[in-house]
Amino acid sequence: MSPSLLIMLAPFAVGFSAYVITVGHVDLFAEGLFALTLLLLSVLLSRLRDLRHCCPFRVSWWAVSFPLSAAAGAGLRYAAFAQAIWADAIAVALLALATTVIAALFIRTITGIVRGEMQKLAG
Helix, strand or coil, X not given: CCHHHHHHHHHHHHHHHHHHHHHCCCCHHHHHHHHXXXXXXXXXXXXXXXXHHHCCCCHHHHHHHHHHHHHHHHHHHHHHHHCCHHHHHHHHHHHHXXXXXXXXXXXXHHHHHHHCHHHHHHC
């Protein structure tokens, strides 16, 4: 269940992006959604760090990829609005985190397939 906890981040990040696309600008409500995204990510980041030690690799680990990607997308959208160095830095950090985690998941999945670990999960 630990990898699945990060899915709680997705509603705020996706909500931010959908709201900004719908209304066409970032207002106080949108900023609140983005702030909640960052707050929740900062709280749940320790779960992501301890993921390797908490449980054996399963396909459910991929559940962390969508919320991180949604947060990165929201960060890029917010940075385009804010026009500030700190917002650009947050967006780049979110994008780097999502890219790194997804690349690690990809490598771990390929390794699991080569070792035959994925066949054990299907049975």
